[in-house]
Amino acid sequence: MSEIPLPPWRRAVAKRPRAAKAPLTQDQIVDAGLRIVMVEGIEAVSMRRIAAVFDTGASSLYAHVANKDELLQLMFDRICAEVEVPEPEPVRWREQIKEMARHSHAVMTRYNNIARAALATVPSGPNALRLSEGMLTIMLAGGVPPQVAAWSLDRLFLYIVADAYENSLHMQNLREGQDTREYFEGFVTQLADFYGDLPADRFPNIRAHAKTLTSGSGDERFEFGLDMLVDGLARYVTDGEGS
Structure with missing residues (x-):
């Protein structure tokens, strides 16, 4: 069918081509x-x-x-790409593991609650695998037996991820404009008061040690847990390298 021509009293309007969108990556x-x-x-x-x-x-x-x-x-x-993996130094293997753990924890904490994405799964991307390979290599170089190193790798990452995620949950409880230190001081004070008011006949030790149970900063507690996990590995090293 032939196309109907445009009437002479109407001007043709040039169609403006839409800019092509750049392809996503x-x-x-x-x-x-x-x-x-x-x-x-x-x-x-x-x-x-x-x-x-x-x-x-x-x-x-x-x-x-x-x-x-x-x-x-x-x-x-x-985000795992931001964590540095050092060359193994067998005599420093424990401190190297702790350094990687601290850096990993800091990176996860910086990205809000992204740590939740690593729970109940096994991160298998190239950067996450690079961290696992790095930690495993350091432990093996320090004389940690393969089976112990393998299980320790799992427990260490779970500790780092869970602690970072818990921190993010606390951050969500901050009131608008509230200082982080003010929030944690208030939280700890309330918790200590709660423990101190528990019935002495049922919870004598929690009540008596309320201040001790709520002492220390988040960083201090993270370091304490890290020491327990990493320093505890030294008892599995039998060739003297882990001493």
Whole structure:
């Protein structure tokens, strides 16, 4: 069928071509997810929410990320890249493990509650595996038996991740404008008072040691737990390297 010509009293309006959108990449999607986590937390991350950042539909993300679970794993793996892995020094193996643990904990804490993405799963991205390989190599170089090193790797990461996640839960309880130190001092005071008011006939030791039970900063308690875990490994070293 022939096309009807435009009437002479109407002017043709040139159609403006829409600018083509730059294709998305997996890195861009992960970056957007981490920005959301930093401001609003892991609960705010969704495929639809990230798609909105790029003014597109969620379906366009699936060419790069299978689902939200994979996205969270990619995000967690990304932050693992920030943790340094030192060359093994057998005589310093315990301190090297502690240094890696402190750095890992600091990175996870900095990214709000991203640590939750590592719970009830085994992070298997290249950066997370790099950390596991690094810690395992350091322990083996220090004389820790393979079986002990393997289980210790699991327990160490669980301790680091769980502590970082608990810190993030406390941060969510802060009132707007409240200082972090003010919050923790108030929390500890309330907890000590609660322990001190418990019935002495049922909880004599908790009541008597209320101040001791609530003493120490989060950093001090993290270091204490780290010492228990890492220094306790030395008893499994039989060749003298772990002394």
